[in-house]
Amino acid sequence: VKNGKKLEEMVRKIEEEFWVPVELLKELSDDMVLMMQKGLEDEESSSIKMLVSYVDSLPSGHEEGCFYALDLGGTNLRVMQVKLQGNRTIELKAESYMVPPKIKIGKLHELFDYIAEKVSHVFESVKADFDTVPGKKRELGFTFSFPVHQTRINSGTLLDWTKDYDAKDAIGKDMVVELSKALEKRAIDVNVTALLNDTVGTLAGGRFNNKNVVAAVILGTGMNAAYIEQSERILKPYGLPPKSGQMVINTEWGNFNSSLLPLTDYDCALDSDSPNHHKQILEKMLSGRYLGEIVRRILLSLADDAALFGDIVPPKLRQPYVLGTDIVSAMHGDKSTDLSVVGKCLEKVLEITNVSLEKKKVVVKICEVVATRGARLSAFAILSILKMLGKDKTSAGETVVAIDGSLFGKYEEFKLCLQKTLADELLDEEVSKMVVLRQFKDASGIGAAVVAASQSIYD
Numbered sequence: 200v201k202n203g204k205k206l207e208e209m210v211r212k213i214e215e216e217f218w219v220p221v222e223l224l225k226e227l228s229d230d231m232v233l234m235m236q237k238g239l240e241d242e243e244s245s246s247i248k249m250l251v252s253y254v255d256s257l258p259s260g261h262e263e264g265c266f267y268a269l270d271l272g273g274t275n276l277r278v279m280q281v282k283l284q285g286n287r288t289i290e291l292k293a294e295s296y297m298v299p300p301k302i303k304i305g306k307l308h309e310l311f312d313y314i315a316e317k318v319s320h321v322f323e324s325v326k327a328d329f330d331t332v333p334g335k336k337r338e339l340g341f342t343f344s345f346p347v348h349q350t351r352i353n354s355g356t357l358l359d360w361t362k363d364y365d366a367k368d369a370i371g372k373d374m375v376v377e378l379s380k381a382l383e384k385r386a387i388d389v390n391v392t393a394l395l396n397d398t399v400g401t402l403a404g405g406r407f408n409n410k411n412v413v414a415a416v417i418l419g420t421g422m423n424a425a426y427i428e429q430s431e432r433i434l435k436p437y438g439l440p441p442k443s444g445q446m447v448i449n450t451e452w453g454n455f456n457s458s459l460l461p462l463t464d465y466d467c468a469l470d471s472d473s474p475n476h477h478k479q480i481l482e483k484m485l486s487g488r489y490l491g492e493i494v495r496r497i498l499l500s501l502a503d504d505a506a507l508f509g510d511i512v513p514p515k516l517r518q519p520y521v522l523g524t525d526i527v528s529a530m531h532g533d534k535s536t537d538l539s540v541v542g543k544c545l546e547k548v549l550e551i552t553n554v555s556l557e558k559k560k561v562v563v564k565i566c567e568v569v570a571t572r573g574a575r576l577s578a579f580a581i582l583s584i585l586k587m588l589g590k591d592k593t594s595a596g597e598t599v600v601a602i603d604g605s606l607f608g609k610y611e612e613f614k615l616c617l618q619k620t621l622a623d624e625l626l627d628e629e630v631s632k633m634v635v636l637r638q639f640k641d642a643s644g645i646g647a648a649v650v651a652a653s654q655s656i657y658d
């Protein structure tokens with residue numbers, strides 16, 4: 200009984216700590232807009248870098264030709280052959296590989312050798328389709344979902360690793376040069392014509408498909424966003440102003456930090472145990488890499504202090520990152536009356552058996568509380584992008600935000616809460632009717648191919 204009461208109290212306190220009221224979401228959004236504006240003036244003075252992508256024209260949807268794309272995300276490496284056929288149609292051949300954890304934290308050349316091997320493999324398998332023109336090289340767009348500093352479209356030096364990458368000696372190196380070196384070593388005949396963030400790729404790919412796309416958001420392993428900015432508002436130096444008057448900005452908003460963020464002890468502990476502490480603070484509150492870990496930390500404290508799983512704390516529960524966000528999503532979505540999915544997940548992932556229905560309900564509650572906070576915070580961040588675009592008050596024409604990533608694509612409760620928070624709490628009714636969050640699965644590969652096409656050295 201004593202433990203029961205304690206558990207109830209702790210859960211109530213956690214619910215309170217993780218609830219972000221709408222007023223705070225609005226204040227956070229104002230703060231984020233200020234940081235974004237600062238980032239456009241001077242990267243150093245803002246937690247949001249607002250990186251210039253050097254993509255200054257977006258696809259019309261009528262591009263044609265055969266191009267290649269390479270997409271290095273937090274979890275997968277994808278190699279694609281994309282045949283653009285005009286009129287918004289494509290033909291796509293793609294292979295996905297799970298990057299081995301050892302490679303993610305090994306030497307930089309090992310990572311790129313691994314990538315080159317996979318590229319070589321895919322090029323071999325699609326050889327027959329490639330109508331080789333003598334003297335003409337293949338052209339490839341490289342989507343790379345880590346922050347780089349670019350000075351032109353086909354070059355960029357790594358600023359920081361994020362998510363669970365930590366390959367040594369990489370910071371400050373040009374990712375296109377390193378990739379090209381590894382490709383040359385294998386005598387792979389290809390020009391890397393564009394380097395772009397996955398958000399920029401998603402924006403380009405989304406736009407190829409739908410002309411109302413003006414921003415892209417990734418909610419997957421990490422979180423990030425890109426949007427189309429008026430070039431005259433970019434006050435920091437970046438080269439010649441584009442003829443189009445527009446420039447795609449890769450916000451790197453996952454690094455947002457503010458004294459207004461309602462960080463809990465769980466967030467602070469997660470951050471201080473992470474390899475990149477003090478960085479990616481917003482991302483660590485909500486993205487796929489971290490949601491499960493936050494839930495694990497809460498369950499552990501409930502087990503430690505209120506005997507959630509009995510007198511002995513299950514040892515597996517002490518293992519960092521053992522609980523993935525996919526499992527949180529499965530448990531949260533358990534519709535069975537006896538919460539059998541929760542039972543199975545606890546057994547399989549945490550080796551906890553014989554959990555009572557009441558305790559399983561507590562587990563679901565914690566998943567819900569953590570995911571709800573994540574979704575609400577994602578909503579304020581998207582509001583900030585709409586403000587930057589001047590689309591938060593007016594409702595003339597449809598505004599499409601292209602979204603990709605498993606957190607949005609596969610976590611139904613998360614997605615619904617995000618959409619509802621934005622539509623019902625943050626936007627006026629008239630505006631919210633015109634703002635569409637649409638999933639564009641794997642659009643970044645198509646985007647990379649389209650941007651490679653726009654940078655082609657051939658006619």
Ligand code: ADP
Nearest residue numbers: 272273274419420487488525528604605609610
């Ligand atoms: P990436 O962002 O690495 O390119 P994804 O968009 O697939 O790739 O995101 C992977 C992240 O999504 C992982 O952190 C994983 O835990 C999480 N994830 C995978 N499946 C689900 C799911 N069903 N519900 C919620 N999160 C998921």
